[in-house]
């Protein structure tokens with residue numbers, strides 16, 4: 001595969017027109033939708049790496065996500081099984097109680113979906129009992145809390161306490177991330193992993209389910 005007709009590279013560079021053209025080329029040539037998704041996932045992972053290394057910024061990440069969503073919309077009818085059936089595992093993600101920042105969480109979700117996770121997005125300002133209820137219902141492999149506000153450390157701790165009190169702690173791996181998160185917070189709250197970037201979260205979750 002040359003750089004010239006690499007779908008992954010076009011996506012990593014957010015070249016929307018080129019992605020559309022290469023997608024059409026792949027479909028006309030009879031390439032399997034799952035192979036196209038795999039190629040695009042490589043592109044999203046590359047985009048995430050470039051962001052982590054400071055080679056691109058939030059607008060590119062958001063735009064890359066939009067392009068990827070467009071590709072998935074085109075391929076949806078060819079992929080057959082539902083997202084949950086095809087997924088490599090389930091992750092529950094949200095921003096902790098009293099915190100409404102969601103840009104980073106959404107990027108983390110995009111990365112997770114990009115590599116094949118079924119992600120339940122709880123949104124923002126998620127109270128502890130909602131996390132507990134969702135873990136009971138969906139039995140995820142991984143839970144990811146996003147926290148951008150220092151005063152919301154106590155929401156992380158309250159969520160962990162609620163999960164423990166519900167007897168669910170041993171059933172799930174828990175990661176925390178977002179600009180206010182740290183190794184120290186992760187340790188104090190009893191989480192399993194602190195992810196500095198969305199890519200770290202994606203890698204950790206993949207490791208938990210034994211992929212990558």
Ligand code: B12
Nearest residue numbers: 099100101102103104144146150177178179195197198201
């Ligand atoms: C945009 C923004 C807002 C927007 C949010 C819009 C939105 N839809 O998200 C608005 C205007 C609403 C807002 C409001 C407020 N904000 Co504000 N906001 C920001 C700002 C400028 C950018 C945040 C952002 O999106 N960053 C970009 C994303 C991509 O980064 P990120 O979230 O860290 O995510 C990356 C990683 O951390 C990781 N990640 C994120 N989540 C997770 C989760 C997991 C599990 C993993 C593994 C990884 C991961 O993935 C991402 C990519 O790698 C920050 C400044 C900053 N330096 O962060 C202030 C900031 C977070 N805000 C701040 C404050 C104080 C507020 C307000 C209290 C202001 C006010 N007085 O009203 C309110 C609080 C509202 C609330 N209740 O939450 C402070 C927080 C200070 C602190 N430490 O407590 C900051 C740091 C600004 C500052 N320097 O003072 N804010």
